[in-house]
Amino acid sequence: xxxxxxxxxxxxxxxxxxxxxxxxxxxxxxxxxxxxxxxxxxxxxxxxxxxxxxxxxxxxxxxxxxxxxxxxxxxxxxxxxxxxxxxxxxxxxxxxxxxxxxxxxxxxxxxxxxxxxxxxxxxxxxxxxxxxxxxxxxxxxxxxxxxxxxxxxxxxxxxxxxxxxxx
Numbered sequence: 212x213x214x215x216x217x218x219x220x221x222x223x224x225x226x227x228x229x230x231x232x233x234x235x236x237x238x239x240x241x242x243x244x245x246x247x248x249x250x251x252x253x254x255x256x257x258x259x260x261x262x263x264x265x266x267x268x269x270x271x272x273x274x275x276x277x278x279x280x281x282x283x284x285x286x287x288x289x290x291x292x293x294x295x296x297x298x299x300x301x302x303x304x305x306x307x308x309x310x311x312x313x314x315x316x317x318x319x320x321x322x323x324x325x326x327x328x329x330x331x332x333x334x335x336x337x338x339x340x341x342x343x344x345x346x347x348x349x350x351x352x353x354x355x356x357x358x359x360x361x362x363x364x365x366x367x368x369x370x371x372x373x374x375x376x377x378x
Contacts, residue, residue: 221247222261232307234278237263238271242280242296246303251284251293278310305362316355323348 212220222243229239240261245252252260258268272294275281280303284293297303327345331337 218247232311234274235271237261237267238274241268241271242275245281245294245296246298248295251286251295253289253291253293255291257294279306301362308358308362312355312359316351320348320351320355323351 222240225243225246226236226240229236229242232239234242240263241257244257244260254265254268254272257263257272258265261268272281275296276283281294281296284295286293297306323344327341327348329337329341331341
């Protein structure tokens with residue numbers, strides 16, 4: 212496989228995986244392109260490389276910056292804006308996990324907390340609702356805490372061991 216084919220395959224696959232992160236395909240493809248780029252890219256270079264519109268590129272770059280994954284870089288002598296992404300895979304995973312927790316998991320925990328805190332009117336259905344939503348809230352809290360601890364660890368012996376177990 213030649214460079215161009217491998218690059219396109221990587222960007223396409225990363226784009227498909229983006230939905231697992233909770234981001235759209237174009238957003239993930241832009242991040243993938245920046246991830247393998249040897250230099251910051253302008254919006255025009257991203258548009259040309261991925262064959263996407265200016266509006267789509269602009270909107271997705273803004274969202275990637277909101278996530279904290281993409282940053283603007285100043286290139287001396289250039290008036291255009293240039294963009295780059297986090298290159299460290301561990302740091303990238305930490306940023307994505309932290310942001311998904313903030314955007315998705317924390318709001319769910321809040322709703323589960325509210326629902327499991329309703330007034331117990333003594334009926335069986337109310338007791339069951341409180342019991343099950345509290346159990347789900349506790350589990351979600353625990354998983355969120357575990358995920359945050361794992362991604363915030365540096366590559367020490369414990370995280371290396373956990374990742375070896377997962378292989």
